[in-house]
Amino acid sequence: MNNSRRSFFVRAVGVVTFGLISSLVNAEERRRARPAAGSDKAGGATGPLANPWLDPKDQTAQALSYSEKHADVKKADLKVERNGVAFEKQKCNNCSxxxxxxTKEGTKAGxxxxxxxxxxxxxAWCTSWNKKA
Ligand code: SF4
Known part of the structure; x- marks a missing residue:
């Protein structure tokens, strides 16, 4: 192999190696910048946790009598058995x-x-509560 050919291959290997290392460094930086799934860091949640809480005054929420606390539901006609489950046991966390x-702001969210x-x-709870299978 003559000198110019050797020189070309040495430079080519150097360029490829540099590109691979740059890609790995960039990928690692992106991975570190991304908070873990399900985290609620002080700087603001990301992913599904970045979504706002449902406002109980939202039109659909009101139509379905959404209450952020199951215990705050007062109307007797709402506190009925659904799918064979007593009202007392109906909460979002066991709804289908x-x-x-x-966890967002110290509260389990879904x-x-x-x-x-x-x-x-x-x-929370609303009138669309449905027993989880
Ligand atoms: S449908 Fe189920 S999960 Fe959704 S707000 Fe109503 S009770 Fe909660």
């Missing part, structure tokens, strides 16, 4: 529409398919 995503883009509290 609920999937927990983590997604509800009835309220996309919002978080509901695990101890």
């Amino acid at each position: 529409f609920y999937s927990e995503v983590g 997604n509800c398919t009835i309220f996309p883009g919002k978080l509901v509290k695990s101890e």
Whole structure:
């Protein structure tokens, strides 16, 4: 192998090595910048936890008598058995529409398919409560 060919291969290997190292460093920086799933860091939650809490004054929430605290439901006609489950045992955290995503502001939070883009509290309740299979 003559000198110019050797020189070319040495430079090519150097460029490829530099590119690989740069990619690895960038990937590591992106990984470190991303908070762990389900975290609620002081700088603000990300992922599903970044969604706002469902406002009980939201039109649909009101129509479904959504209450952030199951214990605050006062109307007797709402406190009925559903799917064979006594009202006292009905909460978002055991509703078929609920999937927990983590803890936000010290409260367990979840997604509800009835309220996309919002978080509901695990101890909340609404009239669409449905027994988890
Ligand atoms: S549908 Fe279920 S999870 Fe959604 S707000 Fe009502 S009780 Fe909670």
